[in-house]
Amino acid sequence: MKPLYAPLGQLRHAVATMTAAACASAFCALSSPALADVPAMLDPNLQVTTLINSGITQPIGIVFLGTVNDYLVLEKASGQVKRVIGGVLQAGVVLDLPVNSNSERGLLSMALHPNFPGTPYAYIRWTESSTGADSTAVSDVSLLGNRLDRFIWNGLSFSLDRNLIRLRARQTDNVAVPGHPGTNNANEAANHNGGVVRFGPDGKIYLFMGDQGRRGWMQNLANGPFLTAPQVDDTFGGPAPDNAHLSGVILRLNEDGTTPADNPFFAAGAAIGGEVGANIQKLYSYGHRNGFGMAFDPRSGALWETENADDAYAELNRVVPGMNGGWIQFAGPSSRVSDWKLIESTQFASALQQVRYPPTRAAYGSAAALSRLFMLPGAVYKDPELSWRYEIGPSGAAFVAGNALGPEYDGSLWIGSARSFDQVGGNGGSLYRLRLTADRLHVDVSADPRLADRVADNLFRAQKFDGTESETLRIGTGFGTTPDIQQGPDGNLYVVSITQNAIYRIGR
Template identity: 70%
Template sequence: MAAPFAAADSIPVQMLDPNLQVTTFIGVGAGLVQPIGIAFIGQNDAFILEKASGQIKRAIDGVIQPTPVLDLAVNSASERGLLSVALHPNFPATPLVYVRWTESSTGADTAVISEVPLLGNRVDRFIWNGSTLTMDPNFTTLRLRARQTDNVPVPNHPGTANPGENGNHNGGPMRFGPDGKLYVFTGDLGRRSRMQNLPNGPFLTAPLVDDTFGGPAPDSAHLSGVVMRLNDDGTTPASNPFFGAGAAIGGEVGTGIQKVFSYGHRNGFGMAFDPRGGFLWLTENADDAFSELNRVIPGMNGGWIQMMGPQSRMAQFKQIETTEFGSALQQRRFPPTRLAYTASLARSRMYMLPGATYVDPQFSWRYEVGPSGTAFIRDNSLGAEYAGTLWIGSSRPFAPTGPTGGSLYRLRLTSDRLSVDTSADARLADKVADNLTKFDPTESESLLIGRGFGVTPSIEQGPDGNLYVVSITDGVVYRISRATATLRRK
C-alpha cells in the first residue's frame, strides 16, 4: 500500500438512520495526525493513539493535552506503527495499559520499510501514574514478525521473489475477554507457512521452507495469522486449546503454538467480544474474494490460505482469485492457481493441529469490502433497537474505492448470539452478500448505517454510551449519539 492514509474522505460524513446523529468529538485542527485508536480512561477522558508519531495523547473533554503520555520510536511504513491499546480489566485500580506497536530499528520514528527488526511487532505493558505511561519490566513482551523481505529470492526457488519489501498484514487489534485474558490478533504477515494451512510451506520442491528466514514450522518468525490468548502478565494460559500440542512439539515452535487460540486467518483490523454472548468476533479482509466476519471458537482453523468464505463458495473463491484483479494472492510464493477446486479437497490440504476445527465464517461479502474497526453496543444508550448490535468500519475511504468505502455497517445477531440475523433481507439468507465487484454495496443496503467516515481503524463505545469512531484519514474522532427531536423532524 503506497502512502497509506494520506487524505480525508471525499464525501461528507452522514448517518443513514434518522434516529442517530454524528458530531465531532475531536476535530480537524485539534492536533491529531493519523489517529488510529481510542481508549477511555474515564468520563470525557481518553487516550488517543497516533499511528506514525508513536505517540499516545490524552484528550480531556475533547481537548488534546499538550504533552503526550507516551512516545515510542515506531516504524510506520505501510500498515505498521502504533496500532492499538488495551486497558487492564480492573483499570484504573490496576493501572496497566497494553500497547501494540512496530519498533523502529533506528531509535527514531521512521517510514523506511527496511528499518525494522525481524521481530519488530511488539506487545508491551505500561504503568499509568495519572500523567505518563512507563514500561513495565514485569511483563513478558510479545514479539512478532515485522520484516518482510520476500523480494529476496529463496535459494533454489528462482522466480518466486516479490517486487519489493512489504510491511503489511500486521493485524493489530487487542481485547481483554470476559475471562480476563488478553487476546491479540496478528495477520498473516505475508507468511505462507503452517499457520496459513500449508503444512510443507509454499514450495513444491526442496528446500521446503517459507522464506529466507526459514519456516514453515511456526517459530517466532513464522507465527502469524493467529489470535493469541495470554495471561495479563504476558505468560501463556494452560487452558489454551493447543497448550498440550505445543508441549508435545517443544522448543520455540511449541512455545508459540501454546499461545494460539485460533489460526488460519488472513488479516483484519476488527475484533470485539459480544457483551451478551461472550464470544469473540473477528473481521477478515479478503485479497479480492470473500471478506469475512467470524465468530471465533477455541481451536478454530479459519481456512486461509486454502479457503476464504463459506465452503459452499469454494469454486467462486478460486474463480475470482485466478481470473480477476491481477490473478494473485499478494505473495507470489503461492499462486492462486494452486487452490483446490472443491471444498473437500481444500479441507484435506489444511494443517490441522490436534483438536483443531475448521469453521465457516458467520457472514461474508463475495468481493472485498474492507471491514475494519469493530465494536458491540453494550446497552440501550443509543436506543433499545441498537443494544447488542455489532458495528464495523471501513479500511478504505470513499476515494478512491467508492460505494462502500468509508462506510459504517450495523449487524444484528440472532437471539442465541451465535450468528448474524439476516432476516431483514431475504437475499442474505445464505449469509453472503453477493456484491458485484470490490466495494460494491449490492446486498449490503440493510447493513449500511453511515458513510463518509474514511478509514476507521477503531470504534469504541464511551462511558457516556455514545459511539466514538476514529478516522485516520480525516484526522478526526467522530461521536455518534441519539438524534435530538429537532434533527429527526428534518
C-alpha cells in the first residue's frame, strides 16, 4: 500500500477537488471529519464518547500525565504538544517543534520515562524541517532528518535535553544511481518513517523505523537492489546499514540512547565494527516494512507490532529478539509467498514502491524465499500471528489490562485503521479487538474457523480494505484514521483520530 494515512478532505466534494500533487500521500487531513465517519461500537455493552474535538489539528498521539484529567495531545503537522486539564484545552503549548510534515513525516510519537515525573524525561520521535520552521515541502529535510530526542519536563513545558539518534528522512530515489541508468523512481518520497516509540517492561526504549524505501541488508537484500555493480542501495551508498540505511527495523536503546549489551546482535555488530557494526548492535529486529502500532502485552511482556502491506499481506507480529520479519523477500506467512508475489506483480500497479526492485524478482516458492533471507548470526524468522491477504491497514495498537471495559476484554489487543471509511470505504475507520491464546503466544482464532490458517482471506477491492473474515475481530466503526490507541489511567481506551481531529473514549 503506497502510502498509508492517505489524504482526507473536509467533505466528499472537497476530496474530489484536491489535486494528486497536493495530496498524493499520507496525513494530508484537513480540518473537518468526513461524513461517513461517525464512531460507534458494535458491542452494546461499550460506548464511545468524544473527549475533545476542537482546538486540535491532526492529532497523532495522546500521553497521560499521571491522571485521566491531565494529558498531552501531539499534533503531527504543527509540531506542537498541547495540554488538556480537566477537559479544558490550555492556552499556549508545552512544546513546538519545527517539523516537516510531508506525507508520513512530522511529530510522530512520545513516550514518558517509566518513572515520570520523578525522572522528568519525555522521548519524542519527529521529523525536523531543514528550514527551521514548519514545512510541507518534500525536500525540506536533511538526509538524517528523523530524530529521537529526550526532553525535560518542568511541570509546564518541555526543553531539549539531548538527541539520542538520527535516522533517514530524505528519499531521493528519483535521482539515478551512478552506473544504473533508468532505475530511479519518478518523484522524491516522504513516507515509511515508522515513528512509534515505547518503553518496554525492561526499561528499554523500543523505536520502530520504517524501511524508507531502502533495499539493503535490513530488507533482506545482501547485495542491494541492483543485479550489476556497483552494488549499492541508492545515491548515498548501502546496502549495509550505515546511518543512512538503518531502516525497516525496531531498535532497542538504553534511556540515554546508548546500546544495551544484551541486544540480540550485539556480538555480531562488534565483530563487524565501524558505523555499520554499531548500528547492528542497536537492532532488536529487522526485515520490517512500515508500521504505526507497537504495544507490550502487560501479562507476558512480549512486544506486538502492526505492519502494513504494500498491497498484499498486512501483518500482526509478536516480535521476538533477533527476529527477521522477511520483508522484502515476502510479506505474510512464508507458505503464502506465491500468492503474495502473484498479487504484487499483477495488481495495483505491480510495484513495491521502489521500481529498482520489482516484485517480479521475488521467489516463486517458500523454500526459495526463505533461503534468500539475509540472516545475521542468531537471527530467526517467524510467521506473523495474523495476516490479511489484501491490505486492511492495521494502525495504532494497545492492550487492555483489567476489567474497566468488562472482564471479557481483559488482556485483549485493540488495533485501529490507517485510513478512514470516507477514504477507502470497506473497513476503513474500523477498530479491531483480538484475543490471545492462554499462553499469550498467538491470536485466538477459535471464534472463526476461517481464520484457522491465521490469514484473513479478504476479497479484492480497488481501494482494498475489504473486511471479509474479519467480522469476528471488528469491534468499532467510523473512527477515521487512528494512529494511536492508549489505555488511560481509568482503564478506558482512548482513540486518536487524525482525520476527525478528535480523541474518543471507549468505556463500559
